[in-house]
Amino acid sequence: MKPCYDTIPSLNLQDFLGSDEGKKQKFIYNLGKAYQELGFVTIKNHNLDEPLINKLFAIYRQFFDLPEEVKNKYYDEKLCGERGYTGKMRERAKGFKEADLKEFFHVGQERERKYPTNIWPSEITNFSKINIKAFKALENIGFSILEALALFLNLPQDFLKEKVTLGNSVLRAIHYFPLENYPSSAVRAAEHCDINFITVLMSASAEGLQVKRLDGKWIDVKPDPESIVINVGDMLSRLTNNRLKSTVHRVVNPSPEKMHQPRYSIPFFMHPRPDVNLASLESCVDKQHPKLYSDITAGEFLHQRLVENGLKV
Numbered sequence: 001m002k003p004c005y006d007t008i009p010s011l012n013l014q015d016f017l018g019s020d021e022g023k024k025q026k027f028i029y030n031l032g033k034a035y036q037e038l039g040f041v042t043i044k045n046h047n048l049d050e051p052l053i054n055k056l057f058a059i060y061r062q063f064f065d066l067p068e069e070v071k072n073k074y075y076d077e078k079l080c081g082e083r084g085y086t087g088k089m090r091e092r093a094k095g096f097k098e099a100d101l102k103e104f105f106h107v108g109q110e111r112e113r114k115y116p117t118n119i120w121p122s123e124i125t126n127f128s129k130i131n132i133k134a135f136k137a138l139e140n141i142g143f144s145i146l147e148a149l150a151l152f153l154n155l156p157q158d159f160l161k162e163k164v165t166l167g168n169s170v171l172r173a174i175h176y177f178p179l180e181n182y183p184s185s186a187v188r189a190a191e192h193c194d195i196n197f198i199t200v201l202m203s204a205s206a207e208g209l210q211v212k213r214l215d216g217k218w219i220d221v222k223p224d225p226e227s228i229v230i231n232v233g234d235m236l237s238r239l240t241n242n243r244l245k246s247t248v249h250r251v252v253n254p255s256p257e258k259m260h261q262p263r264y265s266i267p268f269f270m271h272p273r274p275d276v277n278l279a280s281l282e283s284c285v286d287k288q289h290p291k292l293y294s295d296i297t298a299g300e301f302l303h304q305r306l307v308e309n310g311l312k313v
C-alpha cells in the first residue's frame with residue numbers, strides 16, 4: 001500500500017449532513033478510504049458549540065489546579081478510575097513499563113443504571129452541566145461518523161450507531177502537567193492504539209500528538225481549533241477484520257523551552273454496549289482477508305485492555 005498521506009485528511013461534516021447527494025457520497029468514500037489507509041481524519045464544520053468547548057476546557061483547568069488532596073477525593077479505587085479522577089503516573093500504554101506523564105478525569109453515560117455513577121467535584125460551578133452537554137454533543141458527532149462508515153461498508157445506516165447507543169462511552173479530560181523531574185524514558189502518552197470504536201478528539205491546547213502511518217512514518221497533528229480529530233479504535237478494527245485501521249499514535253514531550261507548559265486534551269472514547277459482539281463481520285472476511293481475531297464481546301475486550309494498561313487488576 002502506498003503511503004499517500006503527509007497530513008491527516010480533512011473532511012467537511014456538512015457534506016454528509018447536507019442535501020447534496022454527490023457531496024454526501026464523496027464524504028462517505030473519502031472517510032472510508034482514509035480509515036482503510038490511515039485510521040485518522042480531521043473534521044471541520046462539526047457543529048460543536050465553541051463557547052461550550054471553551055467552558056469545558058476552563059472547568060478542567062480549574063479542576064486540575066486544585067490541590068492533590070482535593071482531587072484525590074474524586075478517585076474511586078473500587079471503580080479503578082472508570083469515573084472521576086485518576087492521579088499522575090497511574091496509566092501506562094500496553095507493553096510499556098513506565099507510566100504516562102498525565103492525570104485525567106472520566107465522565108460516562110449519565111442516567112444509565114448499568115454503568116457506574118458519575119462523580120462530580122463540588123468545588124467547580126456547573127461542572128456536571130457542562131460535561132453532560134459536551135458528552136451529548138460529542139456523541140452526536142460520533143453517531144454521524146458511524147452512519148457514514150456503515151454506508152461505506154454497505155451496511156444499513158444505523159448498523160454501527162446502534163451498537164454504541166447507550167454504550168459505555170467515556171469523556172476523558174487529560175492534564176499533561178508541566179515537566180520538571182521525570183524519568184527520562186517516560187512520555188506524555190506512549191504510543192498506543194485506542195481500545196474503543198472511534199475516538200472524537202477536540203483540538204488540544206498544545207502540539208504533541210503524532211500518528212504513525214502504516215509505512216512507519218510519524219506525522220504531526222497540529223492543534224486547530226476549527227477541527228476535531230476522529231480515529232478508529234481497536235474494537236472497530238476487530239469488527240471489520242482490520243479493514244478499518246486502528247492506528248498507533250502518541251503524545252511526545254515538548255522541547256526544553258516548552259517543558260514547563262501544561263497540555264490539556266479531551267478525547268471522547270465512543271464505546272459499544274458491553275454485550276456487543278465484536279466478531280468480524282462476514283462481509284469483511286474472505287479468502288484474501290482471512291479472519292484475524294477470535295470472537296469477544298466489547299465488555300470482555302475492555303476489561304482485558306484495562307488490565308494491560310495497569311488500571312485494573
Ligand SMILES: O=C(O)CCC(=O)C(=O)O
Binds near residue numbers: 174204209249251
Ligand atoms: O492527548 C491527545 O492528544 C491524545 C490522547 C490519546 O491518544 C488518548 O488518550 O488515547
Ligand SMILES: [Fe+2]
Binds near residue numbers: 192193249
Ligand atoms: Fe489515544
